[in-house]
Amino acid sequence: MQEVEKVLGHEEVIRHLQNAVAMDQVSHSYIFAGEKGSGKKLLAKLFAMTLQCEKHGKEPCLQCGSCKKAMNRNHPDIIYVSHLKPNSIGIEDIREQLIADVEIKPYTGPYKIYIVDEAEKMTIQAQNALLKTIEEPPAYAVILLLANNNTSLLPTITSRCVTLNFKPVRDDLIKSYLMEELHVPDYQAEVSVAFAQGNVGKAKQIATAEDFADMMDAALKILKKGDGMEVYEMVDAIKTLSEEKHTVYEYLDLFLVWFRDVLMFKATKEVDGLVFRQEYYAIKDRADKSSYEGLEKIIQAIETAKTRLQANVNFDLTMELLFLTIREN
Known part of the structure; x- marks a missing residue:
C-alpha cells in the first residue's frame, strides 16, 4: 500500500x-x-x-x-x-x-x-x-x-x-528513511535525526539542504569561538546567519544537539554515543570547562530562547540572554 x-x-x-x-x-x-x-x-x-x-x-x-x-x-x-x-x-x-x-x-x-x-x-x-x-x-x-x-x-x-x-517518530525509522529513500550519507542522517527530535519533515529538510555542511560549520563556529567573542558579536553572527538562509530555530536546534553531546560526554567519557563525533576535541574541551549543572542550564536556556522567539519576544534581547547563559556556564 x-x-x-x-x-x-x-x-x-x-x-x-x-x-x-x-x-x-x-x-x-x-x-x-x-x-x-x-x-x-x-x-x-x-x-x-x-x-x-x-x-x-x-x-x-x-x-x-x-x-x-x-x-x-x-x-x-x-x-x-x-x-x-x-x-x-x-x-x-x-x-x-x-x-x-x-x-x-x-x-x-x-x-x-x-x-x-x-x-x-x-x-x-x-x-x-x-x-x-x-x-x-x-x-x-x-x-x-x-x-x-x-x-x-x-x-x-x-x-x-x-x-x-501526532507523536514524535522513532529515530531509527527516520534514519533508515533518510538513508534508503533519500540516499543521505550515514553521518548526515544521524545529525539530522538528532536535530529533528522525531519530526520527519524537519529531518528531511535539514538532511537534504544543499548547504548542510556550511550550516553546521557556521553554527559550530559560534559555539567553538564563543569564548573569544563579545556577546553582541555572537548575536550579530546568528542574526546574519538566520537572515541568509536557515531560520534561527534550525541553528538553535543544532546548538541543542551540540550541548547534549557535551553533557553526554561529560557523563560517560565515551565518543560512541555522540552525534558530533568528529568534533571530539571541541566537545571534550567544553565538557572540561562546564559543570553538569551549568550544561543543564544552557540546554534549558536554548529551549527558553526558542519559546520566547515563538512568542515574538525581541530577537536581540532573547539571544543576548542566551549567549550570556552560555558564557557564564
Missing part, C-alpha cells in the same frame, strides 16, 4: 482513522495536533482521499478518478481553506470558504471535506463562527483542523472534535 506506507510512524492515528472508515463511524470534525513537519498534512490528504475513493476501502486505491483528482489537488469536494494574512485566519476566510460552502451538497463524492491547515491561526471570531457548523454539520461534512499547537483553539471547539495527537 504505497501511499500510507510512506507515512512514517503515527500507527495509532492511522489505525484510528482506518477503523473509523471500516466501521462507518467517521466523525464530522477532527483535530490533527502535532508540530509543523510531523506529517499532519500528508495524513489529512490521505484520509480525505480514502473517504472519497470509489473503491471504498480502508485506504485510497490511487487508481480511480476520485483519487487521481485528489492527488492533483483538484477534487471539487476536498477543499483546502486558505488565508491571505500570513499570521491569521479571519472570520471572512472561514465564512466564505467553509460556512457558506458547506451548505452546497457534494458535487461528486459522498463527502465534502474541509482541510484547515495551521488552524491555531484562526481568530476568536473565526472560531466562534465555525462553532455552529461543527455543532450542527450537514451529514456529508468532514472538517479537519490541523494545528501545530492546539492550545490556542477554543475549548468549545476542541470538546466537539476528535483530537488525534
